[in-house]
Amino acid sequence: MLNFLKDMTKSGFFNYSGHLPQPEIGDILKVRFHGxxxxxxxKLLTAKRAEAHLTCNAVKEFEGTLRLISPQNFGFVEDVFIDSKIIEERKLNTGETVKGRAIRSFNKKKMNGDGER
Structure with a gap:
């Protein structure tokens, strides 16, 4: 199964078996659904990886200064949320320059999208 987010109005999941070999988190795909x-x-009709130059509102490259929120130990780089697990794994500190790829995810608790890495 693969979860997807097209935009703030369309998200869900589908079975990619037989359509995509080894999709990875952050892949941008071109898909057609049945209904x-x-x-x-x-229900998936067709799926393929998009061309490398194609962009998507759900994925963005970012670089900036990390701002930690204590005591929860999560952080932000501008409007990009950085989970505490990532901060702990990489031993990141406030003020460090962080570069990465942000993938928008749907926050069911808030009933809207949050930029989450």
Missing amino acids: NGQDGFY
């Missing part, structure tokens, strides 16, 4: 999804599940 509308049911309870977030979409």
